[in-house]
Amino acid sequence: MSQLDALIVKVDDRLANPGDMLSLNGHIDQKSFSLGDHDFTLPKGIDYDLVLTNAGEGILVTGIVKAQADGVCDRCLDPAHLDLSGEVDEYFLFEEPQKVYEDEADEEEGVDFSLVSDDETIDVADAVLAALLMETPYIVLCREDCKGLCPTCGTNLNEEDCGCAATREEQQILEGPFAALGTLDLND
Numbered sequence: 001m002s003q004l005d006a007l008i009v010k011v012d013d014r015l016a017n018p019g020d021m022l023s024l025n026g027h028i029d030q031k032s033f034s035l036g037d038h039d040f041t042l043p044k045g046i047d048y049d050l051v052l053t054n055a056g057e058g059i060l061v062t063g064i065v066k067a068q069a070d071g072v073c074d075r076c077l078d079p080a081h082l083d084l085s086g087e088v089d090e091y092f093l094f095e096e097p098q099k100v101y102e103d104e105a106d107e108e109e110g111v112d113f114s115l116v117s118d119d120e121t122i123d124v125a126d127a128v129l130a131a132l133l134m135e136t137p138y139i140v141l142c143r144e145d146c147k148g149l150c151p152t153c154g155t156n157l158n159e160e161d162c163g164c165a166a167t168r169e170e171q172q173i174l175e176g177p178f179a180a181l182g183t184l185d186l187n188d
Contacts, residue, residue, distance in 0.1 A: 003125075003129070004028060004030055004046075004125040004126070004128060004129050005028070005030075005125065006123050006125055007028065007123060007124045007125040007128065008121050008122070008123055009022075009024060009052065009121060009122050009123075009124055010120065010121050011059060011116055011120045011121065011122060012120070015052060015053075015054045015059060016054070017054060018054050018055065019053070019054060020053070020054045021052065021053050021054075022051070022052040022053075023049075023050070023051055023052075024048075024049075024050045024051070024052060024063075024124075025047075025048060025049040025050065026047075026048060027045055027046070027047050027048075028045055028046040028047075028048065028125075028128070029045045030042050030045050030046050030067075031045075033069075033129070033132065033133070035133055035136050035138075036138070038071055038072075038136075039071065040069040040070060040071045040082070040136070041069070041070045041071075042067050042068065042069055042070075043068060043070060044067070044068050045067070046065060046066070046067045046128065046132065047065070047066045047067070048063060048064070048065050048066075048088070048128050049063050049064050050062065050063030050064075050088055050128075051063055052122075055091070057093055057094060057095075058091055058092050058093035058094050058116065059091070059092045059094075059116060059122060060090075060091050060092075061088055061089075061090045061091070061092065061122070061124055061127055062087070062088055062089055063087070063088045064085060064086070064087060064088070065084075065085070065086045065087075065088055065128050065131040065132050066083075066085045066086075067084045067132055068081065068082070068083055068084070069081075069082045069084055069136065070082075071140045072140065073140060073141055073142035073146055074139050074140050074141065075141060075142075075146045075147070075148030075149070076142060076146055076147070076148050076149055076157070076158055077149065078142045078156070078158075079142065080140050080141060080142040081142075082136070082137070082140070084132055084135045084136060085135060086131035086132050086133075086134050086135035087131055088124075088127050088128060088130075088131045089127075089131075090114065090124065090126075090127035090130075091113060091114070092113075092114045092115060092116050092122045093113050093114070093115050093116065094115075094116050095115075096115060097113075114126075142158075143158075146158060150162050150164050150165070151164075152164040152168070
């Protein structure tokens with residue numbers, strides 16, 4: 001997975017009281033990112049439109065992230081263009097939660113949270129990247145009906161039919177377990 005440069009927001013007077021909100025929008029000039037074995041370029045970077053809300057126990061960050069990504073089609077290896085739009089939903093607590101009961105402690109172990117730093121800032125870069133990654137498909141296609149490459153000769157089946165599939169089908173009929181039945185004379 002890739003990383004973004006820090007996108008630091010100061011939790012100041014604008015977010016001092018529960019219910020206070022701060023709009024934050026802008027552009028990150030990120031050139032690329034990776035997900036698994038896929039590498040993507042971002043010709044126009046990443047745009048974000050976020051709202052930070054003081055929710056009493058922390059800062060709730062919500063909003064939208066948009067980017068255009070270019071990668072390689074998994075079926076035909078041609079270029080693939082993706083329009084990505086993801087939702088940001090991250091919570092930054094002012095203090096680490098106290099464990100009250102042992103049962104609650106077991107439930108909270110799986111809960112992932114971030115904290116507002118000691119210098120009263122939050123870095124929303126990871127939340128922006130996570131939203132983008134969540135919208136990136138695991139199987140990248142140049143188009144939904146991509147036919148891929150012929151496994152026999154490597155021809156791009158989106159551009160032409162090489163005939164290998166018909167040849168394979170004929171070969172399977174001639175070599176199949178019932179091929180001998182084709183030579184029987186049933187008129188006797």
